[in-house]
Amino acid sequence: MRDFQGTEIMHNLFIGSYDGKKRLFTKSGYPPHYGERKIGDLREWMPQRSKLGALFLKGKIVRFERDMKVLYLGCASGTTASHLSDIIDRGILYCVEYSAKPFQKFLKLAMERKNIIPIFGDASKPENYSGIVEKVDFIYQDIAQRNQVEIFVRNFEFFGRQGSEGLIFVKARSIDSARDPEEVYSDVIEKLESHFKILNTGDLLPYHKDHIYIHSRWRG
Amino acid sequence: MRYKLWFGEYDDGSVRISDNLKKSFLNCFNSEPIPFSVSEVGKKTFGDEYYSILRKVAIEVARELVERELKREDRYVIALVRALDEINSSVNLLEEKLEEIREVRDGRLASEFERRIAILKSFRGEIEREIEEVMRKIAPNVSEIVGEKLGARLLERAGSLKKLAEFPASTIQVIGAEKSLFKALSRLKRGKRARTPKHGIIFQHPFIKTLPRRKRGKMARFMAGKISIGARIDYFRGEINEKLSEEVRLKYERLSRN
Numbered sequence A: 001m002r003d004f005q006g007t008e009i010m011h012n013l014f015i016g017s018y019d020g021k022k023r024l025f026t027k028s029g030y031p032p033h034y035g036e037r038k039i040g041d042l043r044e045w046m047p048q049r050s051k052l053g054a055l056f057l058k059g060k061i062v063r064f065e066r067d068m069k070v071l072y073l074g075c076a077s078g079t080t081a082s083h084l085s086d087i088i089d090r091g092i093l094y095c096v097e098y099s100a101k102p103f104q105k106f107l108k109l110a111m112e113r114k115n116i117i118p119i120f121g122d123a124s125k126p127e128n129y130s131g132i133v134e135k136v137d138f139i140y141q142d143i144a145q146r147n148q149v150e151i152f153v154r155n156f157e158f159f160g161r162q163g164s165e166g167l168i169f170v171k172a173r174s175i176d177s178a179r180d181p182e183e184v185y186s187d188v189i190e191k192l193e194s195h196f197k198i199l200n201t202g203d204l205l206p207y208h209k210d211h212i213y214i215h216s217r218w219r220g
Numbered sequence B: 001m002r003y004k005l006w007f008g009e010y011d012d013g014s015v016r017i018s019d020n021l022k023k024s025f026l027n028c029f030n031s032e033p034i035p036f037s038v039s040e041v042g043k044k045t046f047g048d049e050y051y052s053i054l055r056k057v058a059i060e061v062a063r064e065l066v067e068r069e070l071k072r073e074d075r076y077v078i079a080l081v082r083a084l085d086e087i088n089s090s091v092n093l094l095e096e097k098l099e100e101i102r103e104v105r106d107g108r109l110a111s112e113f114e115r116r117i118a119i120l121k122s123f124r125g126e127i128e129r130e131i132e133e134v135m136r137k138i139a140p141n142v143s144e145i146v147g148e149k150l151g152a153r154l155l156e157r158a159g160s161l162k163k164l165a166e167f168p169a170s171t172i173q174v175i176g177a178e179k180s181l182f183k184a185l186s187r188l189k190r191g192k193r194a195r196t197p198k199h200g201i202i203f204q205h206p207f208i209k210t211l212p213r214r215k216r217g218k219m220a221r222f223m224a225g226k227i228s229i230g231a232r233i234d235y236f237r238g239e240i241n242e243k244l245s246e247e248v249r250l251k252y253e254r255l256s257r258n
């Protein structure tokens, strides 16, 4: 591609400059999914639309291998999932979502991608899909719910194994709108620490306000 | 240990493969985590085809559930049932008012009033027909077992087809009897005697109503059980299973004979 100067920081994931700006792309044999540009065989990953995109563009590394098994809780219409599916092109991406409208659009993605297994269900009830999802290497959660930490842990209890990693995005206001966000965050981290080794945490500024991410490893 | 997997039942190392993968996919609840990885067992069964089969079933199921959820025809029925109730009580009220008017002056205005009430009454029939038609489509099994009308009432009380499908038979049996059930329970709590109601809305069904009193409870229990199965089939698959209503009719015939 003519103007793109970039490096592959992970399988199929490129970062570099294009029209004078630092940008993120995944190499993809598939058409655009949410109105993003496609330049050659690279799909631009818009950081304002995806928290994982923001994380990578900020230079943080959460490592995905191309043959990983990943469980994605709260995939919505599949913005982030579409790029993750490019990266783990030999793996499997189980995606759970309980809202019909975005999931309808997600299903278009699932029908074109061989590595996506769609599950229309409630992430707070892993029992219901316990006979579908296998033990996974990674659980990704972006659901903005009051009890999202408990939901995260429960899914690890069902589908985690020693060494599985997780990424959770927390919005202080969805957990407790009255309390100081910093207090909420340290509470969340403390809760997670009894089950996980915390690998990294931070904000998503300037792309997403009022959010933190926590990258962790399951102790089992 | 036994576990329900999307492709069948696992029992101590062996798997009984389901003959309906969509059904088993929807019904693989396990209250405790499974100690092995589902895909490992699955690959022994399906080999390299494992993920492509899983994906095909998952997509089919998801598409059906989403479509149903988006159409929300159950909500339409519920809204119609409630509108019908409202019209019924309005018609009663208006007829009383008409009488009051007539007693004082039985003139042109009274006749005009009567004509308008009649229009409302016949409109009621239109709503009923619409309810029946949609019920046939979204809940063919419940409709076949208790009839569209009572079925729609059960649906209205449950709040959605999904909830009705999730109710145990014992709950379905008392839907609509909640008020009297609570009354009985609070009497019992206060140490008084009370009869707990055995049947709610379904009590209005001829198969229960026409039985001798002492047999009604038994019939209601049986019927509620079949409705519960029917509601689940309606919600998840939407195909009719004639056997259910046939069994209900046979039970009725047996009970009414002796």
Ligand SMILES: C[S@@+](CC[C@H](N)C(=O)[O-])C[C@H]1O[C@@H](n2cnc3c(N)ncnc32)[C@H](O)[C@@H]1O
Residues within 6 Å of the ligand: A049, A050, A051, A073, A074, A075, A076, A077, A078, A079, A080, A081, A096, A097, A098, A099, A102, A121, A122, A123, A124, A142, A143, A144, A145
């Ligand atoms: C912020 S959006 C996720 C956006 C998505 N991660 C992306 O970047 O493309 C959160 C989604 O989680 C879903 N959600 C919230 N609670 C859920 C639950 N208990 N089970 C399943 N999905 C849930 C919502 O319906 C919503 O679509």
